[in-house]
Amino acid sequence: xxxxxxxxxxxxxxxxxxxxxxxxxxxxxxxxxxxxxxxxxxxxxxxxxxxxxxxxxxxxxxxxxxxxxxxxxxxxxxxxxxxxxxxxxxxxxxxxxxxxxxxxxxxxxxxxxxxxxxxxxxxxxxxxxxxxxxxxxxxxxxxxxxxxxxxxxxxxxxxxxxxxxxxxxxxxxxxxxxxxxxxxxxxxxxxxxxxxxxxxxxxxxxxxxxxxxxxxxxxxxxxxxxxxxxxxxxxxxx
Amino acid sequence: xxxxxxxxxxxxxxxxxxxxxxxxxxxxxxxxxxxxxxxxxxxxxxxxxxxxxxxxxxxxxxxxxxxxxxxxxxxxxxxxxxxxxxxxxxxxxxxxxxxxxxxxxxxxxxxxxxxxxxxxxxxxxxxxxxxxxxxxxxxxxxxxxxxxxxxxxxxxxxxxxxxxxxxxxxxxxxxxxxxxxxxxxxxxxxxxxxxxxxxxxxxxxxxxxxxxxxxxxxxxx
Numbered sequence: 001x002x003x004x005x006x007x008x009x010x011x012x013x014x015x016x017x018x019x020x021x022x023x024x025x026x027x028x029x030x031x032x033x034x035x036x037x038x039x040x041x042x043x044x045x046x047x048x049x050x051x052x053x054x055x056x057x058x059x060x061x062x063x064x065x066x067x068x069x070x071x072x073x074x075x076x077x078x079x080x081x082x083x084x085x086x087x088x089x090x091x092x093x094x095x096x097x098x099x100x101x102x103x104x105x106x107x108x109x110x111x112x113x114x115x116x117x118x119x120x121x122x123x124x125x126x127x128x129x130x131x132x133x134x135x136x137x138x139x140x141x142x143x144x145x146x147x148x149x150x151x152x153x154x155x156x157x158x159x160x161x162x163x164x165x166x167x168x169x170x171x172x173x174x175x176x177x178x179x180x181x182x183x184x185x186x187x188x189x190x191x192x193x194x195x196x197x198x199x200x201x202x203x204x205x206x207x208x209x210x211x212x213x214x215x216x217x218x219x220x221x222x223x224x225x226x227x228x229x230x231x232x233x234x235x236x237x238x
Numbered sequence: 239x240x241x242x243x244x245x246x247x248x249x250x251x252x253x254x255x256x257x258x259x260x261x262x263x264x265x266x267x268x269x270x271x272x273x274x275x276x277x278x279x280x281x282x283x284x285x286x287x288x289x290x291x292x293x294x295x296x297x298x299x300x301x302x303x304x305x306x307x308x309x310x311x312x313x314x315x316x317x318x319x320x321x322x323x324x325x326x327x328x329x330x331x332x333x334x335x336x337x338x339x340x341x342x343x344x345x346x347x348x349x350x351x352x353x354x355x356x357x358x359x360x361x362x363x364x365x366x367x368x369x370x371x372x373x374x375x376x377x378x379x380x381x382x383x384x385x386x387x388x389x390x391x392x393x394x395x396x397x398x399x400x401x402x403x404x405x406x407x408x409x410x411x412x413x414x415x416x417x418x419x420x421x422x423x424x425x426x427x428x429x430x431x432x433x434x435x436x437x438x439x440x441x442x443x444x445x446x447x448x449x450x451x452x453x454x455x456x457x458x459x
Contacts (some may be wrong), residue, residue, distance in 0.1 A: 134404035138401045165439070177412065
């Protein structure tokens with residue numbers, strides 16, 4: 001299946017077909033989700049209206065973590081099959097992941113001020129999100145750190161995999177070090193612990209951000225492919 | 239062959255004692271910064287001793303990692319290893335061990351001076367040295383990954399520092415907690431076991447990653 005999508009021409013065609021659909025889903029989900037979350041959903045009985053930051057914060061945090069997963073997956077594909085498209089995918093995902101991680105920290109700080117009384121605490125979850133942000137920075141620095149862009153591809157992929165092995169250790173060590181953040185309330189044993197009136201807008205925003213993520217990454221990949229086509233020497237079809 | 243690499247490294251280090259001396263000097267200077275910046279209050283410093291030690295160890299060893307493979311890369315020794323089909327991961331492991339002996343052990347040897355500076359009881363020193371030695375070896379394993387990945391990159395030393403530091407967070411966390419526990423006379427075994435576990439995981443990951451990165455750096459030269 002990977003082989004099938006690894007063909008840049010086929011990928012481009014597929015991406016071009018997928019883009020408008022994803023854009024539509026993004027607009028619809030953001031429209032409905034924001035109205036639903038910011039206007040009609042109830043305020044929290046303890047946190048009041050500040051709880052509405054959740055509709056941005058939680059999907060963005062989820063995407064930041066899954067971006068690293070995708071990055072590591074692309075790195076693995078690149079190292080095993082040596083296909084340039086996997087490298088392009090990783091390069092397309094990395095800055096998006098970094099920005100989502102930064103957004104998670106910023107929205108979290110804005111949420112922390114009214115509820116915890118401070119923008120930043122050295123808590124386990126905040127710190128591991130910060131480390132994730134550093135990992136993206138390191139990946140981008142290494143991938144772009146060589147005179148020849150292609151030369152950075154394999155070192156960066158190796159780094160992404162080493163990081164993927166190390167991330168659970170970092171997560172564990174930081175948990176070991178300190179914990180204050182409320183535990184996850186969406187995915188945990190014993191079912192969802194969030195009321196349906198808040199859950200549905202949250203899930204809509206999840207879908208919206210997911211589609212938004214796909215739109216950005218696809219557009220970035222298409223742009224990279226286009227640049228490569230323009231810089232490549234003209235070749236005759238044989 | 240690999241024994242020759244090891245003895246060659248030792249002999250080179252003997253001939254250039256300045257490298258080791260400046261690393262140890264850097265180590266002491268970083269530690270001196272803390273009392274200067276925080277104030278000479280001994281109670282405050284006693285609370286921070288293990289943090290100061292670990293930050294000094296980490297920062298003092300960072301610049302030395304640049305030297306891990308650069309010389310062999312530029313002299314063409316690595317090319318010859320690749321051409322002769324020698325086991326590159328073995329070479330990487332030997333370099334890591336010799337680097338630890340040359341750059342890491344002198345830092346451990348300088349710990350008694352630290353004990354004087356920060357009033358660490360002598361009875362705690364052997365355990366503290368053991369914990370820092372395990373942490374330093376783990377750091378060297380990370381340093382090998384970063385040094386091999388950044389071979390031939392622009393601003394390689396800054397780049398490798400950026401790569402090492404986030405990966406080193408667990409080592410710093412477990413290391414400071416373990417040495418803090420030793421200094422306070424509490425049970426350090428859980429933190430120390432986790433530090434050892436991180437070191438062992440890196441011992442598996444690092445030679446493999448370094449091997450791939452080195453081979454690629456040579457092929458793409």
